[in-house]
Amino acid sequence: MTAVAIPGVDNAPTTHQQLLSWVREVAELTTPDEVVWVDGSDEEWTRLTDRLVETGTLTRLAKKPNSFWAASDPDDVARVEERTFICSVDAADAGPTNNWVDPAEMKATMTELYRGCMRGRTMYVIPFCMGPLSAEKPMLGVEITDSAYVVTSMKIMTRMGTGVLEKFFDAEGNERDFVPALHSVGAPLEPGEQDVPWPCSDTKYISHFPETREIWSYGSGYGGNALLGKKCYSLRIASTIGRDEGWLAEHMLILKLISPEQKVYYVAAAFPSACGKTNLAMLEPTIPGWKVETLGDDIAWMRFGEDGRLYAVNPEAGFFGVAPGTDYHTNPNAMRTIERGNSLFTNVALTDDGDIWWEGMGEPPAHLTSWKKRDWTPDSDEPSSHPNSRYCTPMAQCPILAPEWDDPKGVPISAIFFGGRRATTIPLITESRDWQHGTFMGATLSSETTAAAKGKVGVVRRDPMAMLPFIGYHVGDYFQHWIDTGKRADATKLPKIFYVNWFRRGEDKRFLWPGFGENSRVLKWAVERIEGTAAAQETPIGYVPTADDLDLAELDAAREDIEAALEVDVEEWRAEVPMIEEWFDTIGEKLPTLLREELEVLKQRLG
Numbered sequence: 001m002t003a004v005a006i007p008g009v010d011n012a013p014t015t016h017q018q019l020l021s022w023v024r025e026v027a028e029l030t031t032p033d034e035v036v037w038v039d040g041s042d043e044e045w046t047r048l049t050d051r052l053v054e055t056g057t058l059t060r061l062a063k064k065p066n067s068f069w070a071a072s073d074p075d076d077v078a079r080v081e082e083r084t085f086i087c088s089v090d091a092a093d094a095g096p097t098n099n100w101v102d103p104a105e106m107k108a109t110m111t112e113l114y115r116g117c118m119r120g121r122t123m124y125v126i127p128f129c130m131g132p133l134s135a136e137k138p139m140l141g142v143e144i145t146d147s148a149y150v151v152t153s154m155k156i157m158t159r160m161g162t163g164v165l166e167k168f169f170d171a172e173g174n175e176r177d178f179v180p181a182l183h184s185v186g187a188p189l190e191p192g193e194q195d196v197p198w199p200c201s202d203t204k205y206i207s208h209f210p211e212t213r214e215i216w217s218y219g220s221g222y223g224g225n226a227l228l229g230k231k232c233y234s235l236r237i238a239s240t241i242g243r244d245e246g247w248l249a250e251h252m253l254i255l256k257l258i259s260p261e262q263k264v265y266y267v268a269a270a271f272p273s274a275c276g277k278t279n280l281a282m283l284e285p286t287i288p289g290w291k292v293e294t295l296g297d298d299i300a301w302m303r304f305g306e307d308g309r310l311y312a313v314n315p316e317a318g319f320f321g322v323a324p325g326t327d328y329h330t331n332p333n334a335m336r337t338i339e340r341g342n343s344l345f346t347n348v349a350l351t352d353d354g355d356i357w358w359e360g361m362g363e364p365p366a367h368l369t370s371w372k373k374r375d376w377t378p379d380s381d382e383p384s385s386h387p388n389s390r391y392c393t394p395m396a397q398c399p400i401l402a403p404e405w406d407d408p409k410g411v412p413i414s415a416i417f418f419g420g421r422r423a424t425t426i427p428l429i430t431e432s433r434d435w436q437h438g439t440f441m442g443a444t445l446s447s448e449t450t451a452a453a454k455g456k457v458g459v460v461r462r463d464p465m466a467m468l469p470f471i472g473y474h475v476g477d478y479f480q481h482w483i484d485t486g487k488r489a490d491a492t493k494l495p496k497i498f499y500v501n502w503f504r505r506g507e508d509k510r511f512l513w514p515g516f517g518e519n520s521r522v523l524k525w526a527v528e529r530i531e532g533t534a535a536a537q538e539t540p541i542g543y544v545p546t547a548d549d550l551d552l553a554e555l556d557a558a559r560e561d562i563e564a565a566l567e568v569d570v571e572e573w574r575a576e577v578p579m580i581e582e583w584f585d586t587i588g589e590k591l592p593t594l595l596r597e598e599l600e601v602l603k604q605r606l607g
């Protein structure tokens with residue numbers, strides 16, 4: 001091994017050989033000025049945030065304790081799906097929904113990008129754990145990054161630092177495996193060169209190597225592109241581990257619903273990005289006596305327990321939530337979580353007195369600094385905040401956090417909701433006939449695209465199980481894995497699957513359903529269906545309530561709107577069928593026959 005004099009590279013707080021040699025190898029390739037082993041302490045947070053304030057990346061907020069505002073480069077604002085790659089050895093394993101490049105070729109390309117890419121910067125080594133540290137098999141990772149902003153974000157979003165390093169050895173003292181996750185903003189500094197507040201590169205790669213369970217990310221500093229424990233590890237890599245080991249890694253919130261009789265139900269729900277997971281996870285029920293507690297807002301890992309039920313764990317420790325639209329009316333619990341401080345806000349607007357503001361927070365102040373760092377007034381013709389601006393805040397601060405959120409056993413799921421953003425066709429709620437039909441609902445889920453990914457907004461696309469950009473392997477194999485999962489348990493113990501749509505619109509383009517806290521009425525109907533106490537209509541697409549079957553007491557909405565939100569319009573559904581056929585045709589031979597059969601059943605029922 002060539003000896004390099006990179007300060008800090010040998011100050012490792014571990015003897016884990018596999019980790020040590022990887023860190024040295026990356027340092028030699030990327031040639032940072034120094035290497036810092038992240039300990040996760042509050043002192044370190046203060047040191048890093050102070051430094052980020054000095055370099056202009058962060059602005060300290062006067063109005064929120066220990067909280068900061070950041071504005072990204074205007075070209076680095078969301079996940080870049082067209083630059084995201086699944087580099088399986090065999091192209092066929094990535095399937096038709098992923099970008100694929102041969103792993104050796106990708107590694108050769110990216111190695112050249114990484115060569116010297118941390119020049120003039122600090123290389124941080126972040127040991128982290130997705131899911132509870134007390135798990136029998138903790139899910140370990142190490143992110144190497146040259147972004148201090150990423151380090152501070154990872155402190156909020158994951159369990160990380162020195163406490164995690166202890167878990168790198170098992171009880172016998174053997175080295176445990178971890179997922180190596182390499183990240184660089186791709187902006188080396190020449191001697192004397194002044195840094196910019198948000199370094200990044202026009203060249204971006206978010207690459208995954210499923211066989212070797214590695215992540216290589218280059219060029220972006222934002223969200224899921226850069227916080228590699230999130231989508232890269234907990235969905236793309238974890239979904240392949242789950243396929244191999246017989247469990248599910250899903251883009252789902254986890255909530256606890258408590259009835260007036262104090263009966264507890266756990267619900268997991270998969271909606272595409274920016275389609276309502278965080279809001280549902282923290283819901284304040286409008287119906288008397290019902291309560292919701294939160295366990296997670298974005299990702300669920302689900303495996304069968306000894307009792308044959310499906311248990312869910314949230315691998316994350318923070319919320320990375322969509323800011324616009326969030327306020328005390330729509331999501332009071334998110335507001336209370338961020339009021340407690342210790343949070344980062346990216347691409348929202350900054351008020352003149354050192355607070356944050358975004359669209360949906362009520363009356364705008366007379367003057368703001370927009371996310372583009374420009375003067376903004378209510379007369380400006382651009383929004384003050386980017387539509388994918390986010391708050392990053394610790395889960396532990398959430399006032400309605402369920403106490404069992406950190407239990408490695410997870411919580412037994414009674415219901416799974418799939419949902420999307422559709423102006424037409426999809427009723428407010430539909431109950432599947434069984435697991436297989438529910439899998440069909442998930443497999444044909446569709447939604448209008450949002451600002452959470454770069455690209456056109458508002459285009460209807462299929463987004464299977466809200467996992468289109470996150471399945472780490474062939475979508476046909478993924479569907480088969482869902483079907484197989486349903487066969488591994490007693491049908492009576494499986495969660496009941498529902499399909500919801502909060503976003504159906506009337507002819508005047510208004511939302512027909514008031515949403516947010518009123519979604520508790522839909523949750524209530526779902527658990528009453530589980531208990532067998534609520535009525536439903538059998539329709540060609542599944543069981544759908546009438547307005548009389550829902551608890552609409554005190555609801556401030558026109559009955560015609562509710563009826564329209566619940567309508568199963570056979571003509572609209574007949575028009576949906578060719579779109580589903582087209583989607584299934586893109587999957588090819590690996591599409592499970594059972595799903596084709598479900599489509600035939602749907603066609604017959606529609607007549």
Ligand code: GTP
Nearest residue numbers: 273274275276277278279322324325452502515516
């Ligand atoms: P990601 O973090 O990108 O995965 O998004 P998410 O699924 O957690 O979405 P989130 O809850 O942040 O909601 C995204 C947007 O949808 C916000 O602007 C919300 O205000 C809006 N929204 C959420 N729930 C509802 C609802 O019930 N009705 C309506 N009309 N809008 C909603």
Ligand code: SPV
Nearest residue numbers: 079223224230231273452
């Ligand atoms: C999503 O896009 O689904 C998110 C935000 O949760 S990101 O972390 O950028 O993926």
Ligand code: MN
Nearest residue numbers: 251273274298
């Ligand atoms: Mn998400």
